[in-house]
Amino acid sequence: xxxxxxxxxxxxxxxxxxxxxxxxxxxxxxxxxxxxxxxxxxxxxxxxxxxxxxxxxxxxxxxxxxxxxxxxxxxxxxxxxxxxxxxxxxxxxxxxxxxxxxxxxxxxxxxxxxxxxxxxxxxxxxxxxxxxxxxxxxxxxxxxxxxxxxxxxxxxxxxxxxxxxxxxxxxxxxxxxxxxxxxxxxxxxxxxxxxxxxxxxxxxx
Numbered sequence: 595x596x597x598x599x600x601x602x603x604x605x606x607x608x609x610x611x612x613x614x615x616x617x618x619x620x621x622x623x624x625x626x627x628x629x630x631x632x633x634x635x636x637x638x639x640x641x642x643x644x645x646x647x648x649x650x651x652x653x654x655x656x657x658x659x660x661x662x663x664x665x666x667x668x669x670x671x672x673x674x675x676x677x678x679x680x681x682x683x684x685x686x687x688x689x690x691x692x693x694x695x696x697x698x699x700x701x702x703x704x705x706x707x708x709x710x711x712x713x714x715x716x717x718x719x720x721x722x723x724x725x726x727x728x729x730x731x732x733x734x735x736x737x738x739x740x741x742x743x744x745x746x747x748x749x750x751x752x753x754x755x756x757x758x759x760x761x762x763x764x765x766x767x768x769x770x771x772x773x774x775x776x777x778x779x780x781x782x783x784x785x786x787x788x789x790x791x792x793x794x795x796x797x798x799x
Contacts, residue, residue, distance in 0.1 A: 618665025619790075625658025626787045629780055642764035648776040649757045649764060655780035656754040659747065662790060674751060676725075679744045686789040694740035694749070694778060696733050697771030726752035734770070746782045753779070 632654070635647030660674055667678055729745070730752045732738045740749055753776070756762035767773055 615665045615668065619662050622658040622661030622663075622665060623787060623791070625654055625661065626784060627658075629655035629658065630784050642768065645764035645767040645773060645776075648773055649753075649762070649767060652750060652776050652780050653754050653757055655783045656747075656750045659783045659786060660751070662787065666790070674747065676744055676748060679747055682790075683743050683786075686786070686793045688743055688785065688789050691741070691743055691746065691782065694733075694746065694775060696737045696739065697774065699734065699770045726755055730756075743782070743786065746779060747786070749775070750779045750783060 629651050632647075632651050634644075635651040636643045637646040637650055663674055663678065663682055667681060725748065729748045733740060733749055740746055753762070753772075767776065
């Protein structure tokens with residue numbers, strides 16, 4: 595398996611010990627598998643239980659994919675950057691992706707909420723870094739559809755971070771019509787997982 599990782603990241607050819615990369619890849623794959631098998635997720639009780647379940651299913655899926663990508667690329671620090679994604683995506687074969695349209699939301703309400711967060715140093719805008727904030731803003735506020743695999747992953751990262759830090763509540767998921775995105779995005783991440791292992795499993799011609 596270790597030598598096959600070099601099919602995606604040629605820099606790994608120079609490394610003698612591929613064990614950490616393989617272990618990380620397999621751990622990430624297992625997280626994605628757990629997310630995929632979590633059918634009709636629900637966490638807690640009440641009307642927001644299914645929204646919360648969808649949130650944590652996405653968190654599980656993205657965390658798995660992030661671990662896989664960082665293991666393949668040999669990166670252990672920080673989050674995934676777009677340039678890193680392209681290194682991976684250029685080496686695997688993925689199907690055409692269906693654009694993810696943003697939900698129609700009450701713009702005045704959303705703008706007011708975001709302005710309040712900008713003034714709140716604790717939340718620091720949903721705990722998003724600059725890249726997360728830009729992706730979230732482009733998709734939800736500017737109403738720009740997600741059209742590439744890299745954009746899917748980066749939006750998943752933004753939603754994972756805001757969920758994991760407790761800034762994006764299940765109630766907001768329902769109010770803003772985000773539930774479809776929380777269902778569709780993990781399915782896209784599962785396809786990337788499959789494509790990675792198909793690439794690793796190919797016999798050399």
